[in-house]
Amino acid sequence: MSNTEALPLITPEAPETAAPCCPPLTERPMSPEEAETAARMFKALGDPVRLRLFSAVASHDGGEACVCDISDVGVSQPTVSHHLKKLKEAGLLTSERRGTWVYYRVEPAVLAAMGQLLGTR
Amino acid sequence: MSNTEALPLITPEAPETAAPCCPPLTERPMSPEEAETAARMFKALGDPVRLRLFSAVASHDGGEACVCDISDVGVSQPTVSHHLKKLKEAGLLTSERRGTWVYYRVEPAVLAAMGQLLGTR
């Protein structure tokens, strides 16, 4: 098993039309379901190593980075791989193999969705 | 006895001038220190129960809520208290006792800081 399924923070079929998962945190109390969905994202970014990996990808030229470009975060290579998988499972990153290397990129609608959640505008 | 110190996402002395902890995630790779600080926040919101509690406080009239107003999240009273403490330790909430009740409110600079982190604008 372990099919690394992206969890639907935003509708995976049509990321352009991306309806964010939830209204702003401050608008009304979140429902249990909304909280479950949104917490997955926050949790994924709730580890320093993952946050650095995510930031490294997000800030990299062309909006994508090879694992080899970002692995220098002070943990072993399997651990890097583990964290990237978590970010992928949370729907924050996507990956694609091109030849020898695997490239990760930020799922664009996600940042917008999180921003909306925080009520920033 | 465990003084529940707020961690400095923003400078605690002068929340009005609040310099956020970090530049946008997408601007450059975060440093280990920045990641450590920011991850604490995300981690605090990375639990569904905590997210609901936070949202309940944030959306409550007057920007604050008594524990009794928000405890209906499906877990025991000690667990609610535990989660509120975590949110406080992460610098997301503050609390004040008024008579019999304890009121929690959102640390206002925090939402802005998180928004900035996500690069939403």
Added chain:
DNA sequence: ATACTGATTCGATATCTATCGATATCTCAA
């Protein structure tokens, strides 16, 4: 094929965390 490099998966482990019931603390009122 064989060898080499990059990346993921596996299996083990130590630590962390969410949860609970019981208990303690605090405040007000009788």
Added chain:
DNA sequence: TTGAGATATCGATAGATATCGAATCAGTAT
């Protein structure tokens, strides 16, 4: 002072998670 209601702390526990080395898989080049 005694009692009751609201929160917080304590102690225990089951489950999650970050981490590693070893093994494996996937491509490329020799």
